[in-house]
Amino acid sequence: MATAASDLPSGQYYRDLNDYIAALDKAGKLQRVTRPIDKDTQMHPLVRLQFRGLEEKDRKAWLFENITDAKGHQYDMPLVLCAMAGSSDIYALGLQCTVAEIPRRWDYAQANPIAPKVVDSGPVHEQILRGDDLKDRCLSRLPIPISTPGFDNAPYTTASHWVSKDPDTGLHNVGNYRGMLKSEHRIGVYPASPGWGMRRHIELWRERGHDKMPAAIVIGVPPAVSYTAVTRLPNDVCEYDVAGGLAGHALELVKCVSHDLLVPAQAQIVVEGFVPTSLQEMEGPFGEFPGYMAARDYSWFMEVTAITMRNKPIYQAFLSQFPPSESSKIRGIGWEAACFDYLKAGGFDNVLEVHYPETSGSFGVCLVRIRRGKEDDGQKVLDHLSKKFVGKVAIVVDEDVDIHDPGAIYWALSYAMQPYRDVRVVDIPLMPLDPSIAPPGANRGLTGEKPRMSGLLIDATRDWAYPPVSLPRQEFMEGAVKLWQEMGLPELNLRKPWFGYNLGHWSAEETEEADLAARGDYYVTGEKQRQQRRTLD
Known part of the structure; x- marks a missing residue:
């Protein structure tokens, strides 16, 4: 059931994750767990059950208040999982709107971004740990769970919003990437997509002759920040600005203690450090959103120099891996909004709706509903999509086809197109996490020549007038x-x-x-x- 307007919070937007968790609890969308839970073997399997055995409307966010690990260590901070997008209803609560209003909120935020403001201090600097403070215990202070017990080779951060900046313009990027726990002072990062976000920044810093790049991992933020961090926005757009548009006010940022990167003042935890630009280590395997274990490969890492956090921080994680998941839900809603805006900006005013089905990991299948006026309208939309948002298969259908109903898509594919005329295969931007690109052990594009990735474009709009739909009037x-x-x-x-x-x-x-x-x-x-x-x- 969609969130009712009467059930939504009133007043200002959530100041921090604490405010938002209280709203989840009040809305009946929070499952509290007070019994001891092993983060390495029990936590993710327990929450996974709601994605395999419940209807979406019944999914909840989970707050674990008594966390241990495989060695019996007790952690002094709680962990929240599935709080950002356990369901569409939870996502809507994060934006203080109804599910039906989510696209309009995104459209407004992108058209009306609000630049952040820098402040001298904030709750994330209540504890500043560096030097001798982190000599013996650094990353192990955080209850980082194992996402896919039995297959993952380490705990990985998942709701980890990596902050980096362009060395020339200073424009910040906030992107969500996994972080492999490698040692007390070293954490891996896998910025998979060439030319985008943090990956592009590392390349730029190296090209400018820098042997390391400042970086920070932000953990535990208001929903607006998470929603923008997981969405593919243009490289010249700062996620902080769009997050401000979603929240309706400027985000407060503070300067890191190790370098001059700016991070949300209201965050729960920030891990600071530097990424060597010319060094890589083996990383993975890790259970990823396509529903398969992502193969190990060489990638970058960060050497930790400081951890700042609140006095009583809450650790945040995403549930990703096999779709549907929190990852597929949060990506799908954000990508639908960003893709819709991308098509509108490209001059396609006839686009009515965009949908990425959760079962495709909210990536592999892109469905677009249009009002067809000219014979080649569908093909033009597909051509524009293939430059950025195609996924693996893009299907354009007429305005009367429900793109949320697989049966309606099968109907359009069966009787509104001819493969010889309406289907094409084109090269598309690389997504290295797709296991169909290359066999295990082969190059997946982080180094050397990029493997080829292709997309299937299907124009399933009717090419001429049709007889009526054969249902009673x-x-x-x-x-x-x-x-x-x-x-x-x-x-x-x-x-x-x-x-x-x-x-x-x-x-x-x-x-x-x-x-x-x-x-x-x-x-x-x-x-x-x-x-x-x-x-x-």
């Missing part, structure tokens, strides 16, 4: 719904289309004959046809 179906309800039959969840409608190829004579039939006067039509007989030669 609307007034007859509405009468049937009323009758159904009077009979006390089970509640209906009607899928579109649930009544027939004209698609352009239908004559006045055919309409008249159908009206006659509905009145019981079909013999009139039979007599007319008798008079129109023809004799075969």
Whole structure:
């Protein structure tokens, strides 16, 4: 069930993660766990069950208040999981809107970004640990869970928003990347997509002759920051600005204690350090959003110089791995909004809706619903998509096709397109986490020549006028719904289309004959046809 407007928080946007967790609890969307839970073997398997055994509406965020590890160590901070996007309803709560209003909130935020403001101090600097403070215990202070017990080779940060900046412009990037726990003072990072975000910044710092790049990991933030960190925004757009647009006010940022990067003052935890630009280590395997273990490969790492945090911090993690998951939900909603804006900015005012199905990891399949005016409208949309947002398969359909219903997509694929005419294969931007790119052990694009990645473009819009949809006309179906309800039959969840409608190829004579039939006067039509007989030669 979508969030009701009456159930939403009133007043200002959440100041921090603490405020948001309180709102989740009040809305009945928080599962508190006070019994001891092993973060290495029990935590993720327990929460995974809700994605394999419950309807989306029943998923919750989970707050673990008594955390141990495989060696019996007790942690002094709680951990929240699935708080940002355990479901669409939870995501909507994070934006203080209804599910139906999410696209408009994103559209407004991108059109009206709010630049952050720098402040002298904030809660994230209540504890500043560096030097001797971290000599014996550094990263092990944090209850970083194992996401895929039995397959992952270490604990990995997942809701880890890595901050870096362009060495020329100073423009900050906030991107969400996993972080492999390698030692007390070293953590891996896997910025997979060439030319984007932190990956591009590392390349720029190296090209400018720098042997290391300042970086920071932000953990535990208001939802607006997480929502922008996981969304593919243009390289010349700062995520802090769009997050401000989502929140409705400027984010407060503080300067790191190890370098001049700016991080959210209201964050729970910040891990600071430097990334060597010319060194890589083996990283992985790790369970990733396509639903398979991501193969080990060489990637970058950060040498930790400081940890700053609140006096009583809350550690935050995402549940990713096999779809559906929190990862697929948070990516899907953000990507839908960003892709819609990308198409609109490209001049495609006929685009009505974009959808990335959760079961595709909110990446592999991109569905677009358009109002088709010209013969090549569908192909033009696909051409523009393939430059950035295509995923693996992009399908464009007519405005009457429900892109949230797989059955409606199968219908469009079956009868609105011809493969020889409407299907193309093109090269698309690389996503190294896709296991179909290359066999295990082969180059996946972090070093050397990039492997080829292709996308399937399908224009499943109708190329000409069609006869009506073969369902009873609307007034007859509405009468049937009323009758159904009077009979006390089970509640209906009607899928579109649930009544027939004209698609352009239908004559006045055919309409008249159908009206006659509905009145019981079909013999009139039979007599007319008798008079129109023809004799075969």
